[in-house]
Amino acid sequence: MNERLVQLEVLRYNPETDTEPHFQRYEVTCKEEWVVLDALNAVKESIDPTLNYRWSCHMAVCGSCGMMVNGEPKLSCHAFLRDYPGVIRVEPLANFPIERDLVTVADDFIDKLKRVKPYLIPAKPKAIEEGEYKQTPAQLMKYRQFSMCINCMLCYAACPEYALQPKFIGPAAITLAHRYNLDSRDGGRDERQEVVATNEGVWECSFVGACSEVCPKAVDPAGALQQVKVASTLDWFKEHLLPGGSK
Amino acid sequence: METINTDVAIIGAGGAGLRAAIALAQADPTLRVALISKVYPMRSHTCAAEGGAAGVIKSDDSFDMHFDDTVGGGDWLSDQDCVEYFVKEAPKELMQLEHWGCPWNREADGSVAVRPFGGMKKQRTWFAADKSGFHILHTLFQTTLQFPSITRYDEYYALDLLVDDGRCQGLTAMEMRSGLIKQFHAKAVIIAGGGAGRMFPFTTNGAIKTGDGMAMAYRAGVPLKDMEFVQYHPTGLPNTGSLLTEACRGEGGVLVNKNGRRYLQDYGMGPETPLGQPQLKTMELGPRDRVSQAYWHELQKGNTVSTRWGECVLMDMRHLGEKKINERLPLVRELAIAYLGVDIVTDAVPIRPVVHYMMGGISTNTKAATPLPGLFAAGECACVSLNGANRLGSNSLVELLVFGKSAAMSAIEHIGGLPAPNAAALEARAAQTQARILDLFSRTDGTESMSGLRKEMTDTMEKNVGIYRTEAGLKEAVDKIAQLRQRYQHVVLNDRSNVFNTDLFQVLELGCMLDCAEALTVGALARKESRGAHQRLDFTERDDEHYLRHSMVYYQGLDTPRVDYLDVVITKSPPGVRDYSGGHK
Numbered sequence: 001m002n003e004r005l006v007q008l009e010v011l012r013y014n015p016e017t018d019t020e021p022h023f024q025r026y027e028v029t030c031k032e033e034w035v036v037l038d039a040l041n042a043v044k045e046s047i048d049p050t051l052n053y054r055w056s057c058h059m060a061v062c063g064s065c066g067m068m069v070n071g072e073p074k075l076s077c078h079a080f081l082r083d084y085p086g087v088i089r090v091e092p093l094a095n096f097p098i099e100r101d102l103v104t105v106a107d108d109f110i111d112k113l114k115r116v117k118p119y120l121i122p123a124k125p126k127a128i129e130e131g132e133y134k135q136t137p138a139q140l141m142k143y144r145q146f147s148m149c150i151n152c153m154l155c156y157a158a159c160p161e162y163a164l165q166p167k168f169i170g171p172a173a174i175t176l177a178h179r180y181n182l183d184s185r186d187g188g189r190d191e192r193q194e195v196v197a198t199n200e201g202v203w204e205c206s207f208v209g210a211c212s213e214v215c216p217k218a219v220d221p222a223g224a225l226q227q228v229k230v231a232s233t234l235d236w237f238k239e240h241l242l243p244g245g246s247k
Numbered sequence: 248m249e250t251i252n253t254d255v256a257i258i259g260a261g262g263a264g265l266r267a268a269i270a271l272a273q274a275d276p277t278l279r280v281a282l283i284s285k286v287y288p289m290r291s292h293t294c295a296a297e298g299g300a301a302g303v304i305k306s307d308d309s310f311d312m313h314f315d316d317t318v319g320g321g322d323w324l325s326d327q328d329c330v331e332y333f334v335k336e337a338p339k340e341l342m343q344l345e346h347w348g349c350p351w352n353r354e355a356d357g358s359v360a361v362r363p364f365g366g367m368k369k370q371r372t373w374f375a376a377d378k379s380g381f382h383i384l385h386t387l388f389q390t391t392l393q394f395p396s397i398t399r400y401d402e403y404y405a406l407d408l409l410v411d412d413g414r415c416q417g418l419t420a421m422e423m424r425s426g427l428i429k430q431f432h433a434k435a436v437i438i439a440g441g442g443a444g445r446m447f448p449f450t451t452n453g454a455i456k457t458g459d460g461m462a463m464a465y466r467a468g469v470p471l472k473d474m475e476f477v478q479y480h481p482t483g484l485p486n487t488g489s490l491l492t493e494a495c496r497g498e499g500g501v502l503v504n505k506n507g508r509r510y511l512q513d514y515g516m517g518p519e520t521p522l523g524q525p526q527l528k529t530m531e532l533g534p535r536d537r538v539s540q541a542y543w544h545e546l547q548k549g550n551t552v553s554t555r556w557g558e559c560v561l562m563d564m565r566h567l568g569e570k571k572i573n574e575r576l577p578l579v580r581e582l583a584i585a586y587l588g589v590d591i592v593t594d595a596v597p598i599r600p601v602v603h604y605m606m607g608g609i610s611t612n613t614k615a616a617t618p619l620p621g622l623f624a625a626g627e628c629a630c631v632s633l634n635g636a637n638r639l640g641s642n643s644l645v646e647l648l649v650f651g652k653s654a655a656m657s658a659i660e661h662i663g664g665l666p667a668p669n670a671a672a673l674e675a676r677a678a679q680t681q682a683r684i685l686d687l688f689s690r691t692d693g694t695e696s697m698s699g700l701r702k703e704m705t706d707t708m709e710k711n712v713g714i715y716r717t718e719a720g721l722k723e724a725v726d727k728i729a730q731l732r733q734r735y736q737h738v739v740l741n742d743r744s745n746v747f748n749t750d751l752f753q754v755l756e757l758g759c760m761l762d763c764a765e766a767l768t769v770g771a772l773a774r775k776e777s778r779g780a781h782q783r784l785d786f787t788e789r790d791d792e793h794y795l796r797h798s799m800v801y802y803q804g805l806d807t808p809r810v811d812y813l814d815v816v817i818t819k820s821p822p823g824v825r826d827y828s829g830g831h832k
Contacts, residue, residue, distance in 0.1 A: 016744050033486065033586075045698045049741040049750045054290075056453035059489045059582060061381055062290045078585065099424060100747040106287065110401070118389045120348035132345045134357030140350060147350050147382065151289050176389075183348060 002032040006039050006081060010051065011091040013098050021098060023089075024048075030081055036088060037065055037076040040102075053102035060216055063152035066093050067102050073154035073214045093157040095166075109153050112169050115195050116177035121188025139184040146179035146224050148217045155211035155221050161204050168204040169195065171211035171221035178224045181231075197232040205229075248677055249429045250670075253281040253398070255658050256418060256433035258405045258460055260284035261291030262380070262644065263626030264439035265387035266340075266651030267658075272394035274659055281431055283400040283420055285455065285752070288388040292441055292453045293647070296380025297492035297578060299362060299372035300644035302337035308369040310334045317642060318820050320366040320534050321606075321635020322779035322789065324473065324797070326816035329613045329632050333642075333649055340648035341373050349386040350375050362575075363497040364641045366534035366827075368527050372641040377492050377578045383644055403429075404752055405459060407680045408436060408467045408622065411672040415467070415621035419680040423752070426745025428684065430677040434665055435621050435658035438464055439651065442605040442627035443763040445756075448705035450602040451483055451490040460628040462759035464609040465766060469617045470799040470811070472630040474607035474763065475771035476780045478638055479539035479714055483601025485556035487586050491579050491598060493640040496531040498575050499523050500564040502538070503595070504550040510560070514541040516827045523566050529829030536637040536780045537827060539600040543714045552597060556587075559597035568592075600714060604643065606634045606780065607767070610799060610813075615654035616661075623657055625650040632797065632815070636779020687754065693739030697754050700738065704731055704757075704764060712768060715782045721772040728764045732805060735761055765808060766800040773810045774798060791822050 006028055013021035028042045037055055044051050053076070055065040060078040068091040069079045076090070096104035126133070155171040162168045177196045181189040196202055205225045212222040255271055257264045260282050271280045284291070303313050313334040318325050345351055345359060352360040352374050364372040375382040391397050402423040409417040409430065417433040440460020444452030465471050481502070482491045496502070501522065504510045509530065512519045516533040520526040531538075542560060545551055551558040564572065569592045572580055576591070583589045589596045608630040615623045615631065625631070626647040633646055707727045711720035735758060742750035776790035777783050796812040803809055 014744055015746055033588075044749075049697070049753075050744075052747050052749045054286075056286065056290055056292065056455045057295050058453065058487055059295060060585075061378070061578075062292070062294050062453060064286065064290045080585075100744075103747045105424075110287070113389075114392045117393070119393050120346070120390075122346070126346075128339055128342050128346060132342060132351075132357075132359050135353055136357045137353050137355065139357070140353055144350055147385075148378070150294075150381070151287075151385075180348065185348065 003029055004032055004081065006030045007087045008039060008043065009087055009089045010102070012101050014100055032082060034081050035077050036069055036074070036079040036081065036090065039081065040076065040090070052100050061150055063150035066152045066154050066157065067091065068094055068157065073157035075152060075154070075216050078216055093153055095157050095159070095163050096153070106153065108166065109156060109170070112173040113151070113176065116169065116173045117188060117192050118176040118180060120180060120183065120186050121191060122185060123187030133185040135184050143179045143182035146175050146182065146219060149175060149219050150217055152216065154214045154216065158210040158214040160208055160210065161206055165204055167200045169201045171225065174202055174228060175219060175221040175224040178228050193232065196228060197235070202228045202232060248674070248681065249427065251281065251429055251431045253431055253433050254278040254662060255435045255437065256281045256283060256431045257437045257439060258283050258418065259291070259439035259441060259626070259628070260288035260399070261439060261441055261626065261647070262293035262384055262387060263647035263651035264437070265391055266648050267437050267439060267625060267655040268391055268397050269387065269394065270652040270655035271659065272396045274655065276396050278396060278659070280397045281400060281433065282397055283403045283405055283431070285402060285404045285423070285459070287401050288399070289385060290455070291384060292456055293384040294381045295451065295453060295490065296644055297377040297490060298364060298494040298497070299374030299379040299641045300341055300383065301364065301367065301371050301639070301641040302341040302373060302645055303334065303371055304338050304359060305361060305370065308371055312368055313337070313371060315820065316367050317633070317639055318635070319823070319825050320639040321637055322825060323795065323820070323822040324632070324635030324778060324815060326613070326632035327818040327820060328816050331818065332613050333633050333646070336649040337645045340645060340652070344383060344386055344648070347386050347390045349382055352376065362494060363525060363527055363532060364639070365493050365496065365532050365538070366528060366639040367641070372497070374494065377494055377576050380644060404755065405463060406684070408463055409673045409676050410467050410619065411669055411676065413620060415619050416668050416673055419677045421684070423747050426748060428681050430673065432668055432670065432673055434662035435623065437654045437658055438609060438622070438624040438628055439626045440628045443760060444602050444605065446704065446760045446764045446767070447602040447708050449488050449709065451480055451488055452602070457756035457760050458763035459756060459759045460624070461608055462762040464617060464622065464624065465762055465802045467619060468802065469619050469622065470610045470801050471763070471766040472607055472610035472632070472797050472799055472813070473770070474605070474767040474800060475774055475798060476606035476636050477602060477712070477767070478535055478604040478606060478780050479600040480603035481535055481538040481542060481600050482562055482598040484582065484586055485554060485559050485597050485599050488601045489582050489586060490603065491562065491582065491596070492576070493535070495562060495564055495576060495579055497525065498571065499525045499567055500562050501531055503561050503563055504545050505552045506550065510545050510550065511538065511541055514544065516541070518831055520829065526829050529827050533827045534637055535640060539714055540782060542600050554597045556597065557599070559599050561595040562598045563595040564591045565593065565595065604638055606630065606636065606638055607770070613653070614657040615650045616657050621661055623654040625654040636781060687740045687751070688743055690740065692737070694737045695734045695739060697738055697750070697757055700731055700735060701757050704728070704761060708764060712771060715784050716771060717784050718772070721768060724768040725772055728761060728768050729807070732761050732765060762802070769808050769810060770798040770800050795822060
């Protein structure tokens with residue numbers, strides 16, 4: 001199998017010893033079919049055990065290993081060396097504080113997930129013994145794509161609005177709220193709208209679409225946000241223009 | 248050292264830990280639940296499970312049939328009272344997930360759909376495309392967010408259990424962000440820390456699966472049970488080891504050797520079934536142990552295909568067609584294209600067996616209780632003796648639900664009327680843990696590199712403790728692991744900082760894996776028979792007279808562990824012949 005000497009420029013930062021982040025260069029022999037994560041693992045194993053980053057599944061489903069690779073948010077287990085012929089620059093995900101090296105502080109994203117109530121609030125609760133809520137394949141397909149989010153946070157790193165306005169609930173969390181709103185079993189949309197249909201929610205989004213471009217799972221958060229905007233606008237018209245309102 | 252007081256502490260926030268947390272929160276909202284994990288819950292390895300979860304739901308199926316498949320699949324090493332309980336609880340738990348929003352695939356009428364799986368006589372595997380584990384994990388995680396009594400401690404690395412007065416009363420854990428060690432005082436502890444596949448170099452398991460929970464219980468005196476039973480999944484990608492789900496074969500994929508022969512028919516799983524018409528419990532829908540063993544024989548005969556990733560056989564799914572593949576196996580297609588450059592729609596994909604799952608683990612009973620009062624365990628880290636000598640695909644996602652809930656209920660039962668803890672005694676034990684970690688930081692005479700020791704361990708396991716084993720190989724492995732455990736006492740910590748120090752966590756994880764590897768190799772050497780996933784070239788038959796028993800391995804510090812045995816519980820199915828001939832025998 002073909003091998004290649006790969007040059008990595010990795011952002012390093014240790015809050016205990018460094019006043020600011022700096023780049024460190026590594027040269028490491030890699031197989032041509034490897035991903036950036038494999039190269040980092042080779043560095044950690046044989047060159048520099050003090051390099052720190054998160055990873056686990058190596059199959060693009062656990063969402064741990066998001067990083068900036070040559071300036072773009074990527075899962076490092078899904079960033080193939082063959083796509084990066086020159087020096088590869090690796091940095092922590094943009095728009096999040098650095099905890100150490102390539103490890104970011106994820107608290108803000110985790111808090112936002114919780115705020116949108118991303119769980120089924122049944123329209124008509126029923127007992128387990130009564131069996132499943134019927135849901136046709138067509139009803140499933142309405143929200144399935146939006147249920148594929150692996151919480152990797154690449155969309156936050158790509159989002160220009162989140163960069164400017166950290167209060168923005170952001171693409172993944174709003175998409176998750178939308179996923180439950182679209183679920184035929186759910187009746188919790190009004191509760192979620194209190195968080196989602198606000199100026200910190202969907203109205204902060206200027207529809208740049210960078211989130212959908214970087215999404216490794218083709219969830220299309222930009223499409224979800226657009227649908228939420230349309231639905232929220234319809235709510236407004238129903239409430240204000242129809243006789244008696246809709247509520 | 249900071250003390251966090253809680254009622255129940257759960258170590259691990261994958262499927263089993265999350266299910267336990269929800270059960271606790273629902274049963275008694277006044278209970279304080281601490282959910283402690285070295286990764287954010289959605290990073291847990293449950294997310295990588297693909298195929299689905301087994302539970303009787305269709306009218307042509309029965310609990311008895313699920314029982315028979317599981318007990319026979321496990322080569323009669325399952326405890327049958329456990330299996331009886333499991334098969335009855337399974338559909339309830341899967342229905343519960345449906346009520347929590349899990350996006351199960353559906354029939355046209357809106358009811359839940361099921362698919363065929365290996366070793367199962369009926370279609371009973373519920374699935375969400377080929378991302379079933381991912382959806383189960385996220386559904387559970389998201390459901391926990393509504394319960395205020397659950398406090399998460401994300402990115403806390405659990406170190407040691409706190410045992411006093413003959414019962415487990417908490418644990419110590421390091422906050423990874425600060426390096427601070429904290430003690431959790433709890434009335435009950437549930438370990439849900441996952442498996443230990445990373446002992447092996449070629450595995451479907453993520454980096455986090457290092458047996459921390461198993462080792463923690465083992466060091467506290469709890470036996471590890473049936474550790475010698477390691478499941479090889481027959482169809483892994485040959486370079487990365489990533490899993491290609493058994494659903495590939497459930498949907499009709501076939502395995503062929505270099506001559507194009509569907510070779511499983513030569514190993515007691517024939518006769519050949521028509522292409523595109525998979526038949527339950529035979530040929531490609533045989534059990535994982537048999538299918539992986541058949542690969543080994545093909546390799547010996549020179550029937551495998553040489554690829555640039557080594558020797559392989561081929562899995563052919565082309566006849567399924569693009570539409571069905573996209574609908575049922577989208578992740579498999581995506582993985583094979585990305586990592587191997589093979590599109591399963593147009594080409595057969597090279598595969599080989601890969602270490603996937605530990606049947607063994609922390610010894611528990613049907614109530615998910617360990618022999619140590621106050622300590623419970625569930626999921627892959629536990630050995631509740633559901634899976635016996637070989638787990639059937641799609642039983643483990645249900646196992647973590649059924650026994651995650653059991654662990655919670657048993658914990659609640661345990662904490663009623665307990666005497667007040669002796670805080671001073673617990674603190675003294677926590678101080679011992681702190682001293683152990685400090686020693687790593689202050690050591691100046693270290694000689695052994697972590698990555699060097701780890702490589703020697705994984706090489707030994709692959710060479711001597713694989714699909715087929717021998718006395719000589721196992722002796723070599725036992726000796727080697729014992730040496731590595733000695734040498735580990737002199738391991739060097741290269742990174743001495745406090746903040747997110749992954750060098751430190753890898754050193755600690757290696758210690759846990761070496762403990763697990765010790766129990767595994769000692770158990771394998773002592774079991775002089777072939778059963779399920781434990782195959783010996785020198786003892787080729789199952790020996791019910793001597794080994795219809797669970798191996799129980801007890802930690803003895805740096806000395807050789809003690810091996811004891813526990814009888815298998817047989818309620819209604821006496822040991823019989825495993826028949827995968829599709830009724831043609």
